Amino acid sequence: MDASVLLALRDPAGVPFYPIVFQVLYILTWALHAAFVLLSLGAMGLSLYGSAKGKTDKYWSILTPHLIQTGKISVSILIVLGVAPLLFTQVIYDPNWYVTNTLSGMWIFIFVYTMVVGYSMYYWYYYANKAQRTGSTLIGFVSFGILVFAGILMHNFAVTSIMPQQWMSMYAPNGVVNTSGWTFNLDIIRLAFMVSLSIPVVGIFLQNYSHFLSTRKDFDASFISYSAKLGTNFAVIGLLISAVLFVLWMLQVKYLFHPVSLATIVGVLVLLVMAKINSNSYYTTLILVVVALLISTMRELIRFDIMSGLGYSIYDYPINFEIPSIVMFLSTFLVMGFVGVAFLLTMAWKVGKSEGVFDGSKDVMVNRLGQSTLYIMIAWMVIYFGWGITILFKNIL
Ligand code: HEM
Structure with missing residues (x-):
């Protein structure tokens, strides 16, 4: 693949701000996406064991619905957080992303329906488990399999996008154009490493879970220590497995x-x-966040080096400054995002810490954050639509 082809595939409009900013945001948001991918797969996978055990075990009868709930919420967060790296990758690596979408077009369609079916079945699993229906474990297994398959598809897109040297042979094998959209590439070690991380992630989650609940009088001390021990075992064994797979991956790509x-x-x-x-x-979780950022940096480094080696450097992307959009984006992300997330997290924390029903309207902090979120959202809507409509009319009238 010659650089002129890659450069011709770039957006002629250029990028609206310094490419390094998009690169950093890509690394940050992919790490966030991965965190919830791993938590959802880990929590869901472990809940299947608890679900198979049924209500007979006194610890698992508490743990299983909590794990199912954790996985259920994490899937919705991973979907939202998956959009962000998608946007950043298509800004600075648009040749890669769009070529992949063309070569694997059928899989892209299938991915969307995979998510819809997999996540709907997760709800089915959740309700079936709640009602203690026989067969709920089977539904859970099918949903889990479908969501893991979504991850395999995501991996196919990521791997195909960093194989520019082979794009021509995928597009026209032996000189015959293949427009089927069924291109599929797997890098088993890389994929195994990524998925294996769900074991330590659910382990550290369980440690946090027991730490968090240890202040609650309505949870038995023996249950707290059982879940902490379970978490430690998962974290330690999982980290060992992931470490071996990481070294193998690094040896394979020669970055050890x-x-x-x-x-x-x-x-x-x-x-x-x-x-x-x-x-x-x-504190362990803080280090986990640092490691997640390092893994995300490693993925980006591999892609950056492959592309620079072919003469495509994102830092040379033509810049066409669009300050208003950047200001709008950053203020949305920082002001609305941070206040809104702080509100949700504070409320979730307080709900979890209180025994019985938590009344948010009587809590000063929750009230203040809730009201600020509401006012910021109203201001955001007025600015966003007001600005958009003004520009639209200015352009067409
Ligand atoms: C349960 C569903 C999902 C799972 C298990 C999953 C898993 C993964 C995994 C394992 C990777 C890394 C692949 C690799 O580097 O080899 C990845 C990357 C990524 N995922 Fe997801 N994902 C899911 C859903 C989504 C959704 C719904 C979106 C978008 C809305 C999304 C956006 C992304 C993006 C943008 C990347 C990076 C692609 C690249 O760097 O080329 N993912 N995902």
Whole structure:
């Protein structure tokens, strides 16, 4: 693949701001997407074990519905957070993303329906488990399989997009054009590494879960220590498996001794010690966030190097400054996003910490954050639509 083809595939309008900003945002938002992918797969996978055990086990009868609920909410968050890296990748790596969408067009369609069917079945699993219906585990297994398949498809898109040297042979194998849209590429080690991370993630989640509930009088101390131990086992075993797969992946792509790879290995070792000791799982989670950012950086580094090697550097992307859009985007992301998320998190935290029914209207902090979110959203709508309509009329009248 020659650089002129890649450069010709770029958006002639250029990018609206410095490309490095989009690159950093890509790394950040993909790490967030991955965090909820891993939590949903881990929580859902583990809930299947609990669901198969039924109501007979006193610990699992508490844990299973909580895991199902965690997975259910995480899927919705991972979908929302998946959109952000999608937007950033198509701004700076548009040749890669759109070529992949063309080569794997059928899989892109299938991906959308996979998500719809997989997530709808998850709700079915949730309600069937709640009603203790026989067969709820089977429904859960099918939904889990479908959502894992969605991840495999996502992996296919990511891998195909970093294979520009092979695009021509995928598009026209042996010189015959193939427009079927069925291109499918797998990198088993990379995929296994990504999916394996759901084991330590659910382990650290369980440690947090027991830490969080330890202040509640209505949860038995034996249940708290059972879930903490379970979490430690999952975190330790999972981290060992992921560490081996990470080293294999790095050996395969020849990045093992790169500083980012070495920093990731050190991060995983620190996590291993912290998870094993489990003195404060909230600190372990902070290190997990750092490791997630390092893994996201590693993915980006691999892509950046492949593309730079072919003469396509995102830093040379023509810039056509569009300050108003950037200001609108950043203020939405930072002001509305942070206040809104702070409101939801504060409320969720307080609901979880209180025994019985939590009345948000009587809590000063929740009230203040809720009202601020509402006012910011109203102001946002007025500005967004007012601005849009003004520009529209200015352009057409
Ligand atoms: C249960 C559903 C999903 C799972 C299990 C999943 C899993 C994954 C995995 C494992 C990767 C990394 C692939 C790799 O680097 O090899 C990935 C990347 C990604 N996912 Fe998801 N994903 C899901 C749904 C979504 C949705 C709904 C969106 C968008 C709305 C999305 C957007 C992305 C993006 C943009 C990337 C990065 C692609 C790239 O760098 O080329 N994902 N996902």
